[in-house]
Amino acid sequence: MSGQAADLTVAFADGTPLYLQVAQHVQKLIDDGTYPVGSLLPRESDLAEALGVSRHTIRQAISQLRQRGLLTARKGVGTRVEAPQDDWRSRFSANSRGGLFDFARATELHFKTRKTVEARGQIAAEMGVRPGRKFHYLSGPRYYAGDAKPFCVNEVYLDPRLRHVVDDIPILRVALFNLVEEATGDRVMEIQQDVRAAYMPDHVAHWLDREPGDLALKMTRRYLGSGARLLEYAVQYHPGDNFAYHTTLSSI
Amino acid sequence: MSGQAADLTVAFADGTPLYLQVAQHVQKLIDDGTYPVGSLLPRESDLAEALGVSRHTIRQAISQLRQRGLLTARKGVGTRVEAPQDDWRSRFSANSRGGLFDFARATELHFKTRKTVEARGQIAAEMGVRPGRKFHYLSGPRYYAGDAKPFCVNEVYLDPRLRHVVDDIPILRVALFNLVEEATGDRVMEIQQDVRAAYMPDHVAHWLDREPGDLALKMTRRYLGSGARLLEYAVQYHPGDNFAYHTTLSSI
DNA sequence: ATGAATTTGTACGTATGTATA
DNA sequence: TTATACATACGTACAAATTCA
Numbered sequence: 273m274s275g276q277a278a279d280l281t282v283a284f285a286d287g288t289p290l291y292l293q294v295a296q297h298v299q300k301l302i303d304d305g306t307y308p309v310g311s312l313l314p315r316e317s318d319l320a321e322a323l324g325v326s327r328h329t330i331r332q333a334i335s336q337l338r339q340r341g342l343l344t345a346r347k348g349v350g351t352r353v354e355a356p357q358d359d360w361r362s363r364f365s366a367n368s369r370g371g372l373f374d375f376a377r378a379t380e381l382h383f384k385t386r387k388t389v390e391a392r393g394q395i396a397a398e399m400g401v402r403p404g405r406k407f408h409y410l411s412g413p414r415y416y417a418g419d420a421k422p423f424c425v426n427e428v429y430l431d432p433r434l435r436h437v438v439d440d441i442p443i444l445r446v447a448l449f450n451l452v453e454e455a456t457g458d459r460v461m462e463i464q465q466d467v468r469a470a471y472m473p474d475h476v477a478h479w480l481d482r483e484p485g486d487l488a489l490k491m492t493r494r495y496l497g498s499g500a501r502l503l504e505y506a507v508q509y510h511p512g513d514n515f516a517y518h519t520t521l522s523s524i
Numbered sequence: 525m526s527g528q529a530a531d532l533t534v535a536f537a538d539g540t541p542l543y544l545q546v547a548q549h550v551q552k553l554i555d556d557g558t559y560p561v562g563s564l565l566p567r568e569s570d571l572a573e574a575l576g577v578s579r580h581t582i583r584q585a586i587s588q589l590r591q592r593g594l595l596t597a598r599k600g601v602g603t604r605v606e607a608p609q610d611d612w613r614s615r616f617s618a619n620s621r622g623g624l625f626d627f628a629r630a631t632e633l634h635f636k637t638r639k640t641v642e643a644r645g646q647i648a649a650e651m652g653v654r655p656g657r658k659f660h661y662l663s664g665p666r667y668y669a670g671d672a673k674p675f676c677v678n679e680v681y682l683d684p685r686l687r688h689v690v691d692d693i694p695i696l697r698v699a700l701f702n703l704v705e706e707a708t709g710d711r712v713m714e715i716q717q718d719v720r721a722a723y724m725p726d727h728v729a730h731w732l733d734r735e736p737g738d739l740a741l742k743m744t745r746r747y748l749g750s751g752a753r754l755l756e757y758a759v760q761y762h763p764g765d766n767f768a769y770h771t772t773l774s775s776i
Numbered sequence: 777a778t779g780a781a782t783t784t785g786t787a788c789g790t791a792t793g794t795a796t797a
Numbered sequence: 798t799t800a801t802a803c804a805t806a807c808g809t810a811c812a813a814a815t816t817c818a
Contacts, residue, residue, distance in 0.1 A: 289786060315802055326788050331803090339591075344625065347803045348796030469721035469741045469764035487739075489721045512721035517769075541805060567783055578807050583784090599784045600815030 291332035294323060298333060299342065302353055312350035313343070381426050381444040384412035384479075388432065398466075398492060399429065399505045407505070408435045413479040414508075424515075425476045429505040449495045452503050464494040467517050476509045487512030540669070542577060543584035544630075548670030549575070550585060551594065554605055555672070564602035565595070588630070592668070624715070628699035633678050635694060636664035636731075640684060650718075650744060651681065651757045659757075660687045665731040666760075669697075676767075677728045681757040701747045704756055710749040712756075718744045719769050728761045739764030 298319075301307050313319065316334070320327040334351060337343045345351040389409045396403040407429040413422030428448060430438065437455045438448070449463075470490035477484040488509050495504040550571075553559050565571065568586070572579040586603060589595045597603040641661045648655040659681040665674030680700060682690065689707045690700070701712045722742035729736040740761050747756040762769075 291786075317802085328789080329787060332786085334803095338626070345803060346796080347794060348801065350802065464770070466768040466770050467719050467741070468768040469739045471739065487721045487723065489719070516718040516720040543805075569783090580808080581806060584805085597784060598815080599813060600782070602783060 290325060291329045292336065294325060294329060294333035295336040297323070298337060302342065307353050309353050311353055313353065315350060379414050379416055379445075381414045382412045382422075383410045383438070383442060383444065385475075386410050389429075391429070399502065400494065401502060406432055408432045408438075410438060411475070421481065422479055423510070425479050425509045427507040431503065434503075448506070449504055452495070456503065464496065466492045468492075469512065470509070472509060472511075480509070480511055482511060489515055489517060491517065543581045544588065544669060546575060546577060546581060546585035547588040551589060551668075551670060554594065559605050561605050563605055565605065567602060625699050625702070628702075629697065630669060631666050631697075632669055633666045633696040633700075634664045634674075635662045635690070635696065637727075638662050641681075643681070651754065652746060653754060658684055660684045660690075662690060663727070673733065674731055675762070677731050677761045679759040679761075683755070686755075700758070701756055704747070708749070708755065710753070710755060712747045712749060714748045716746040716748065720744075721764065722761070724761060724764075732761070732763055734763060741767050741769060743769065 298307075298313070302309075307313055313334075314322070316327050316330045320330045323330070334343055334345065338345060342354060343351050344354055387409050389407055390403075391399055391401050391405050391407055392403050396405070408431070409427065409429055411425065411427040414424050414426050415422050428438075430452070434452060434455055437451050438444070468490050470488045472480070472482055472484060472486045472488040474484045476482075476488070477486060489512050491508040491510070493504075493506045493508075494502060495506070496502060550559075550565070554561075559565055565586075566574070568579050568582045572582045575582070586595055586597065590597060594606060595603050596606055639661050641659055642655075643651055643653055643657050643659055644655050648657070660683070661679065661681055663677065663679040666676050666678050667674050680690075682700075682704070686704055686707055689703050690696070701715075705711055720742050722740045724732070724734055724736060724738045724740040726736045728734075728740070729738060741764050743760040743762070745756075745758045745760075746754060747758070749755045
């Protein structure tokens with residue numbers, strides 16, 4: 273039914289666990305169309321045999337991809353390839369709309385505040401770093417190009433060593449993590465995004481022409497490089513009365 | 525070090541998988557203070573022996589609780605009980621069709637209200653249907669299986685012709701859109717999801733033991749079948765003070 | 777600083793259950 | 798009814814990280 277396992281021979285690198293290597297390998301095969309969206313993977317035991325690993329390891333790998341929404345499995349049927357809605361490459365690639373990349377290019381972030389801060393307490397916890405670590409902090413309103421009024425406020429925390437990346441930029445029109453990638457040579461491997469309800473802080477309310485304490489949607493993003501190193505941390509406040517974070521979860 | 529496994533003897537119910545029963549059991553022991561926040565669980569092999577299951581099953585159970593942020597584990601140290609309410613630790617991360625599927629299986633939706641309503645005004649606009657269209661409406665709190673307190677409240681709007689699908693179900697343990705798919709033969713092709721900040725309505729606050737007007741995260745989902753037909757509309761309210769909608773945009 | 781003990785992580789094997797086609 | 802394929806659950810062994818004597 274599900275056909276052959278194709279050529280799954282692969283030279284496994286060392287260091288990273290086998291099941292993660294398998295997960296990466298399977299995802300490559302999904303990306304290059306070997307396993308198209310909507311199709312069924314070969315069954316677990318076939319994959320195990322083809323890759324020369326145990327079925328247990330295959331299940332660990334599939335479990336990873338299922339947690340990311342890339343695969344779904346049904347008893348008695350098989351494991352289906354789903355549309356990678358939240359895979360960041362698809363959201364950030366040139367041909368997809370609504371991604372952060374396009375978002376950054378269609379808007380302007382006006383830096384109004386620059387200072388060096390220490391991450392403490394709740395901020396440090398949200399950032400996932402030890403309290404006391406220093407960051408270069410920037411903040412300001414973000415406009416749709418040409419608009420008179422900003423529609424949200426951004427805060428950015430950068431490694432102080434990356435300060436030079438933004439020092440000469442009063443108005444940012446591209447995605448900051450792209451600049452960071454260029455400056456460091458590192459690559460953003462993962463973006464962890466949280467969306468929560470919040471009350472609007474004073475400085476945000478001021479820029480957005482609202483009242484402090486108004487309803488707001490607070491989005492935080494942690495940009496992780498290789499080795500889960502935190503490259504950038506960003507916070508975005510949207511007015512709560514007229515903004516919704518929208519996603520489409522398409523299946524097949 | 526971490527002491528005895530206490531009296532972990534338990535009569536396992538049938539039906540639900542063993543590892544989920546173990547997860548519920550461990551969580552009870554956390555809730556009642558047997559394993560206080562900050563302490564280490566007995567080591568996996570001790571738990572396995574005490575409960576009369578294999579270490580593999582224990583690990584599956586712990587994995588469940590780790591995904592919910594209730595436990596963290598470190599190699600060479602042990603498995604630590606984390607603060608359950610500690611702010612953004614409780615996160616909702618079902619960001620794909622498969623994620624919603626698994627989410628529904630790990631939780632219980634207790635239907636408390638059933639009535640026929642007409643979509644009007646803002647509701648009709650959010651649903652994207654003409655005002656006056658009739659729907660079968662259900663609502664109630666949603667629990668993590670075994671929990672005493674609900675963590676969110678669900679509202680569901682169904683085509684009245686699909687009423688029989690849920691009429692005999694007091695407690696839902698699967699994804700409703702799956703039942704709808706089975707009943708109609710149609711398939712959910714797309715899920716449009718919005719996340720916004722909101723003030724908590726009265727009936728929601730009541731079930732969640734909060735005050736009306738409290739901060740809330742409101743998620744709405746439109747389940748579209750073939751031809752963009754609206755099969756189901758669902759609203760989910762989370763307490764805003766300790767909940768975040770989490771997405772990981774990974775690139776592997 | 778070294779090494780032993782501890783504890784989770786990874787990986788293998790095997791068998792049986794259950795939903796689906 | 799039968800075959801299929803994932804789900805659950807048992808077992809074993811060793812690796813890797815941490816802690817502590």
